[in-house]
Amino acid sequence: MVALLLLARTGHALPVGAGAGGEPLRAVAARAGVAIGAAARALLLETDPRYAPVLAGEFDSLTPEIEMKWPQTEPEPGRFVFGPADALVDFAEAHGMRVRGHTLLWADPVRIPDYVARTGDPEALRTLLRNHITAVAGRYRGRVEAWDVVNEPLDPIRGTGLRSNVFLEHLGPAYIGEAFRLAREVDPSAQLFLNEIGVLSGGPKFEALLDLVRDLLATGVPLDGVGLQGHIFAGLNTPSRERVEEVVRSFADLGLVVELTEIDVSVGPAVPDRLELQARIVGDLLGGCLAVEACRGITFWGFTDRHTWIDDFLGPGRAPLLFDAEYRPKPAVEAVRATLAARAVPEPGTGLALATGLAALAATRRRA
Ligand code: 9MR
Numbered sequence: 001m002v003a004l005l006l007l008a009r010t011g012h013a014l015p016v017g018a019g020a021g022g023e024p025l026r027a028v029a030a031r032a033g034v035a036i037g038a039a040a041r042a043l044l045l046e047t048d049p050r051y052a053p054v055l056a057g058e059f060d061s062l063t064p065e066i067e068m069k070w071p072q073t074e075p076e077p078g079r080f081v082f083g084p085a086d087a088l089v090d091f092a093e094a095h096g097m098r099v100r101g102h103t104l105l106w107a108d109p110v111r112i113p114d115y116v117a118r119t120g121d122p123e124a125l126r127t128l129l130r131n132h133i134t135a136v137a138g139r140y141r142g143r144v145e146a147w148d149v150v151n152e153p154l155d156p157i158r159g160t161g162l163r164s165n166v167f168l169e170h171l172g173p174a175y176i177g178e179a180f181r182l183a184r185e186v187d188p189s190a191q192l193f194l195n196e197i198g199v200l201s202g203g204p205k206f207e208a209l210l211d212l213v214r215d216l217l218a219t220g221v222p223l224d225g226v227g228l229q230g231h232i233f234a235g236l237n238t239p240s241r242e243r244v245e246e247v248v249r250s251f252a253d254l255g256l257v258v259e260l261t262e263i264d265v266s267v268g269p270a271v272p273d274r275l276e277l278q279a280r281i282v283g284d285l286l287g288g289c290l291a292v293e294a295c296r297g298i299t300f301w302g303f304t305d306r307h308t309w310i311d312d313f314l315g316p317g318r319a320p321l322l323f324d325a326e327y328r329p330k331p332a333v334e335a336v337r338a339t340l341a342a343r344a345v346p347e348p349g350t351g352l353a354l355a356t357g358l359a360a361l362a363a364t365r366r367r368a
Helices: 002-010 025-032 042-047 051-058 083-094 122-139 166-171 175-186 204-218 241-252 274-290 309-314 331-342 351-367
Strands: 035-040 061-064 098-106 146-151 191-196 225-228 231-233 257-266 295-300
Touching (some): 025 051, 035 042, 042 051, 098 122, 098 257, 191 204, 274 295
Parallel strands (some): 035 061, 098 146, 225 257, 257 295
């Protein structure tokens, strides 16, 4: 009855079992050997009573949306603010969720505090970077499973070459490797990621990222993974499933772990069947990544249309996330569930495992 009412109110063509009555995404994801996450805001844990239950019920990975960034954690040199980030890490631990730390150094000049951006002396800049990474990665040592050490280092407009910022200007391109080495020193157990925007469709920016990553690996920089963001605007930058797979595979082939780190799919209010279109796009993003074994994490940049940065960026009404503003599941939820289920790893000892094992054995014999 409740499900019927939900259907009636949302008008979404939800398959039976979707949403409130459906299996939690985190349970399906666990069988697929992949973490399923959402970016979260500490403030909303306090102010919106409907927020926490869906976050903890559906997801097993949490990325602080802003709370671990430099302007928030160290607004003035040496003055650290950890309350909001602590609240998110505590919440994650209390609910069996892993934490993706985001981010030690966002290479965008406007995302670096003014006191850093104004520092022209290379040694002083190095000290600021060292102190920052030591304090932040040190505080969460052993509690953050993966860090986005450097975020968006590529030039956003040209798409090739590094984005100019105070670090590039005074320390040269080696600043990226320095940040990774510091992070490894401070928290040796964390997986270290480079996170980039606008590369899932391939093209020059993707090629530039691949070159950068190859250079970092060739010079022994401790890089474990690449985070591919996934802010999609339907009709503008919508990669096919095959394209996503190709992009993900290119990094996997270098021996790296890959995660989709910041998915949201904006669909304009006038787009016909927009929620079904969104579900298809979400299915393609996940399907492309999950086709590659090295794809280990899928994170949405929020989970309810009630709270999304897209509203501030483009104005309201783009409905980019999995649950609507009333926390009702949208068709994209079922697309996530179905795509994850398609990668489920059979449990050892089950009939399916046996059948899969026998088929693999037969194939090996045929090849031999
Ligand atoms: O969604 C985040 C927004 O709430 C913040 O105001 C903004 C600045 O901290 O960052 C947004 O998240 C960005 C992420 O950290 C990096 N990739 C792009 C995301 C959207 O701008």
